[in-house]
Structure formats: structure tokens, C-alpha cells
Amino acid sequence: MAYSDKVIDHYSNPRNIGTLDKSSKQVGTGLVGAPECGDVMRLQIEVDEVTGIIKDAKFKTFGCGSAIASSSLATEWLKGKSVDDALKIDNMDIVEELALPPVKIHCSVLAEDAIKSAINDYRVKNGLSPIEDNKKHY
């Protein structure tokens, strides 16, 4: 299968690989996927205490090139956004940006799930209730 140039770029030069201190109250961690499915994403955000802006985002992904690119792109998009705006990131935006073929849409879904899961972890740590995800993915 041919990958798009953007997928190849993110795969070859992944942005924001790394680990944030998951015990910090300002850090939210999302771990989604499963080894037997061939995809595991860990996405972390660090939220500024005062402004509520995501000041750092890091990821590590076990998966195909599209999964790596989806999570790399997600961290780029997250940085500088407010937590509320981050919740608006839709998997189809990732699909469009990376020109993912239909068989790779699940990679974008996983990235969206990772964002939501990281945000919820942050919310729970800070005494807020988790956001329910009622979205249906197609």
C-alpha cells in the first residue's frame, strides 16, 4: 500500500515523541488500543494551571505508519489549544489531513480516543467528571 507524503513525513520525523510525568496533576494520560489488535497509543497532555491551555503533548505509539502519523499529528494539533477546543478534534480531520485510506481510518479513531482519554484523565485528576463519548465512528 502506498502511504501519503504526510504519513511518511510524520513516520520518518515524528513530532513530540516522549513521556510526561503521569503522576503530575497537570498531566493527563490516555492509553488506548491493544497489542493483539496491532495498535497501542499513549498520548499525554500537560495543561497550564493558570490558562487551561495545553502547553505540551507527547506520544508513543506501537502500530503501523498511519497510527504513528495520526498520533504525531494529534500532538501537534493539541499544543496551544484549550482543553475544550482539544475535545473538538475529530478523527475525520486527521483522515483528511493525512489522506488516510479507508482501511486506516481506525488509526484516526484511535488517535481521537487517545485525546479524549488523556483529557478525561486530566479532568478526573482535577476533580471534574469525565466527558461521556457518545460519538459514533463510521
Next chain:
Amino acid sequence: MINLPIYLDNNATTPMDPRVLEAMLPFFIENFGNAASRNHAFGWKAEEAVDYAREQMAALINADSKEIIITSGATESNNLALKGVFEMYAEKGNHFITVETEHKAILDTCKHLEKLGAEVTYLQAAEDGLITVEQVAAAIKPNTVLVTVMYANNEIGVIQPIKEIASLCKSKGILFHTDATQAVGKIKVDVIGDGIDMMSFSGHKMYGPKGVGVLYVRRKNPRVKVTAQMDGGGHERGMRSGTLNVPSIVGLGKACELCRLEMDADTARISKMRDRLETELLTIEESYINGNTEHRLPHVSNMSFKYVEGEGLIMGVKNIAVSSGSACTSASLEPSYVLKALGLDDELAHSSLRFGLSRFTTDEEIDYAINHVKEAVNKLREMSPLWEMFKEGIDLKTIQWAEH
């Protein structure tokens, strides 16, 4: 200077040997005759070339040239053997024995026959990919007509105990077929010595052309017959009709001859390179060889690199052409059924690469491949959350994964 990408997927197909092409060329335009034309020199010439090629094929496997049934490839040979026996020996019984790690050309043919009333036993391979003759013996029933076990596996290269199984079948009066596509031309295969009744193989896995293969069908002790699956002019002793593909047959004959003459030298050289590749890659932490290493083809290596995903790895090693046990690329997201059948963890089955060397592989190419794979594995592990957890001593089995 080496040319990139490097081809290390020779279990999928091999390049044709230039000497094979040379042998074929006169049979496209100059000598284009139909080998079945009995009335003129055009036909005689074609027939002579086919007869000679059949001798070359027979010599490689220690058969008689009359026992060579030419087909379009191993898939057709497997279909003809299984379906042909099912029809021909229907009165004798309807039970087949095979192995769950066979090629799809065997497994899907068995599934088809089950719909037509066959009963099939699928033996389970051990963790090293091998089955035992005792397993076969235990599966035999009064209505068993055929045992089919592949000579060597296409994904991991393990060589089954063919001689023992064939001898058991003979003692029980059951036919024995083997899909020897990966073995013929690479290791010594002797239909008499091994006691094989029927055997499939293909031209394009042994430096010959694509679209041509053989079903060996024994003529003596016992005389085996299969019902034709392609009806027509009664070619190939009535078992496979269709005008003979003379250039390809000549090519396969030449490929067989080259393999017969050069096998020992090729094997010595190729297995040395394969072993070096493996030894070097095993220095990568958490890397494993899949399948038995004692009974194995000399040119194959299937390795898993834990905590990296196969498709991502394939993308990382873009300068070498290899295949992955992870079939994500085919959209099924299923790891290899062969590796799963060996009881491999999903992580390992997902993170495997199959290296297949050929007579054209060079030491420089192996050096390049070693470094390329090492770099890719290290890079992907740097970004793998599973590798990080492993390094922190977390048992991945204790984690509640959110399956999707």
C-alpha cells in the same frame, strides 16, 4: 555499490535466472509449435523440447519423466491432487488429513471438499511448527484416503518429517501428497527415497518462470490416478488438458537442471549468509526466531522483534523487500495464521519479518539488511509505549487493554 531496495522476499517469488530466460527465448517465435501436433516438424520440435524439460524436472526429484504432470503452478497442482483424489477414490473413502499451517491452496481446497462431503482432519503443529508421525497415525481412520503435509513451510521454513509420514501412509495403504513448493530446488527432494505418491511444486519459487508448475503423480507402487479437473484434449496422461505452455515448460526444465547442479554450492553459500543475518539480528534485545531451526530450509528466516508492530516495521525497513507475519496491509488486521497456530503471542506474531534469500543475494546486501533492520527496530522502540513499559518492568498481560 548496492541497488536499493534489496530483494529478500524469495519465498514469495524468485527472480528468474538469466540462463532460464535464455533457454526459453527460442520457443516464442522460432519454435512456436504445438507440442501435440503430430504431423509436422513444428510440433515435433516443441514435443522434443517438452520431453527434454520433463526429463530435467524428473531428474531433480528422482522421478520418471512420465510421472510429471505439468500445470499452471503449485496452486493448481494442489487443487488437482486433492480434488482429483477425492473424485477418483470416492469409493475407498472420503477422509483427508492435513495440517493447520498448510498453504491456503491446500486449506481452502480442503474447505471446498468438505462442502462436497469430505471429512478433513487438521492436525495442530507444535510450537516449533512441526508435526509428528504419531499425530498422523492417531488421525487415520478406516475411510482415510489421503494425507497431505507440506514439505517445508512457506512462512517459517520448517521441514516436516516427510519420509516418516509417507512410510506410515504406505503401510496403511493411504496416499501421501506433499506441497513441496518451498522445498524443491532448495533441498534434496527424492520422491522414491521419501516415498511420496504425489507432489506439487512451482517454477517461480526456483528461479523459473511464473505460471508453470508440476504435479508429480506416481506410476508404480502404487499407480496413482487423479480425476482431471480440467477437461479437454486429454493432455498430460488425461489428468490435465490444455495446450502445453512450451516456453515456460522449457524454462522450468532449465530451472530444475540448474537447481540440481548447483544446489549444494548454493545452499552452502546461502545458509551461511542466512545464519549471519540471524546471529546479528539476535543481538537485538527481545528478538526471536520463529519455528524449528534444526529442520529448516537453508534460505529462510522468520524473526520477531517484540514491542514493535510488523507493518510499522515493514515501513521502517523500506530499503529491503521482506514480508511481515502481520497481515494488516491486507486490511484484515489479523496476524499470520501460521504464527498464531504455533501459539505465538499476538505481540510476537504481529512483529515478525520473513527473510528469504536467493542464489543472487550477496554478502553486501546482508550487511545492509542487518544495519537497516537494527536501526528500524531501535527507532520504533523509541516510540513504542509497550517497549517503555517492558523496560519499566511492567507485565503487559496485567494491563486492561481497551480493545477496539
